Ligand SMILES: Nc1ncnc2c1ncn2[C@@H]1O[C@H](COP(=O)(O)OP(=O)(O)OP(=O)(O)O)[C@@H](O)[C@H]1O
């Protein structure tokens with residue numbers, strides 16, 4: 001435990017500047033995922049790019065059906081029929097997940113990249129004890145560890161998410177929703193993965209429990225220094241505890257910026273609309289919605305998928321798809337408005 | 348599980364036995380037929396009795412069976428008898444009692460039933476679970492489906508088909524009987540093998556008769572469990588397919604099957620009776636069948652009562668064991 005506390009201490013001391021020197025733990029390049037349904041092919045992820053450094057926390061936001069869970073599942077290589085990963089790379093640490101054999105991928109799950117599920121309420125086996133669900137995860141990934149040591153480590157993990165050791169011997173139905181979510185977090189950190197993906201970990205919880213669980217995730221993340229991807233709808237929650245925000249629209253990441261940049265100077269028209277739609281204190285909850293409907297993935301508009309709803313739509317937006325580009329300062333945007341700026345930057 | 352709960356269940360068992368014995372007591376007495384008179388009239392028709400003696404014999408027998416006492420007295424004597432496991436006396440095989448008949452025939456039935464029921468349950472559920480599991484090879488699925496199709500065939504027909512094809516045409520198994528004619532019962536390997544060999548067709552008939560049902564219900568259950576979040580999450584944890592299949596999928600899908608098992612017990616007994624009498628095995632089924640053919644009412648009612656008690660007891664045992672499988676269920 002002392003090593004982790006030391007690590008936490010050094011990490012707390014690290015400044016924002018030092019973050020750029022940290023190693024990159026996650027690189028997603030041009031990831032494409034489609035679902036082949038009776039109604040046709042739905043491109044749920046279209047050339048998604050993302051990089052994360054150790055200890056970095058990013059919030060992934062977007063409307064329902066925009067592809068957030070699909071992205072998480074694709075990074076775990078857990079897309080199931082009728083879905084298919086059609087192109088792209090996911091590199092965690094120095095492991096290229098797409099090139100792993102199925103057996104090696106099993107090993108990479110949880111030990112390199114862990115997923116905290118969206119439906120934590122039903123994610124625990126109802127007929128076996130909580131402890132055995134931590135121990136079997138450890139058993140699948142570690143050799144030559146004694147039963148006693150596994151039990152000790154499992155209890156330590158439970159304690160680090162503020163659960164009592166007695167939970168080890170309990171069953172899922174004896175726990176509250178927040179406790180079950182904590183158990184899933186404990187399982188997620190058991191092997192100290194480099195990347196943790198939490199898919200709307202708090203959406204089924206009451207507000208107070210939500211806050212507590214978020215605090216736990218933050219504390220744990222600092223302790224083990226993992227990069228975190230937090231999926232959610234709540235921009236406010238993201239602003240409080242994340243370093244960066246990624247905005248997804250119709251299967252594409254339309255903008256990736258730091259929280260500060262996103263809230264003060266959003267680039268993509270959809271991000272701007274999202275920020276505008278946040279209730280503001282001085283306007284007493286006046287709420288500006290985003291006009292129009294989310295498009296169906298089966299019949300995406302030509303050109304930029306956002307163009308029917310965009311304030312700044314230009315003629316070529318309706319015919320030409322904007323490419324994902326890196327702006328000065330490292331922000332990523334997918335929009336024609338910034339094509340020129342980018343060309344200038346490159347030139 | 349509390350003692351109170353066990354007490355309640357045992358009380359319930361007593362109620363079932365009491366209700367069943369009351370029914371088996373009153374039904375024969377409600378009809379105007381007199382089984383003793385009918386039996387002796389039948390014997391008299393075959394000769395050997397002077398009709399004059401008949402009335403006296405019937406009166407003697409009625410006294411011996413206590414049939415001349417007032418009804419409520421008979422009823423309490425009957426209940427007291429059941430408490431002593433005195434289920435009545437055979438009219439045909441007098442002075443053999445029903446208890447004696449059961450004592451002789453029960454080992455055959457229990458041996459056959461335990462083996463076939465457990466085999467059918469285990470194989471059927473495993474095949475059902477496998478056929479709902481996505482990584483299962485297709486030939487196993489086809490194999491499982493063929494048992495589902497056998498499910499529609501009634502056990503009588505199944506037994507006859509087995510006798511005809513495996514026993515008669517292929518000569519792979521004896522057509523019936525307990526052991527080969529001419530062999531002497533003894534405790535030797537060859538005799539035991541001979542015995543088992545003769546049990547093969549009836550066992551197959553019983554297994555085939557119920558296997559498909561387990562496959563079908565387990566497959567349905569498996570499809571449901573497979574979509575459960577905890578199975579998907581087990582994959583996220585990087586567990587091997589075998590662990591997920593056993594600890595997450597099978598364990599959960601099996602729970603309703605165990606309840607189904609308790610409910611199927613009555614059916615299992617009925618099938619066993621049919622199959623036993625077809626193959627001429629000296630089990631409870633054959634004794635009951637013979638009793639029905641010869642109007643041996645007391646034996647029929649005694650055995651029916653016994654089967655009722657047996658099934659009720661087994662169901663309660665399954666129910667008491669259930670919390671060991673499903674921690675969410677606590678009997679209080
Ligand atoms: N199994 C599937 N079969 C067909 N289409 C699917 C399947 N799973 C997802 N999709 C499609 O992929 C798109 C993205 O779904 P995804 O679950 O990733 O959205 P999400 O952003 O996580 O939404 P939410 O906020 O509601 O969780 C949706 O439009 C959905 O219709």
Ligand code: SF4
Pocket residue numbers: 268269270304305306307310311312313314317322334335336337
């Ligand atoms: S590409 Fe055009 S339509 Fe799309 S968001 Fe940018 S300006 Fe709007």
Ligand SMILES: [Mg+2]
Pocket residue numbers: 068069070118199
């Ligand atoms: Mg989702």
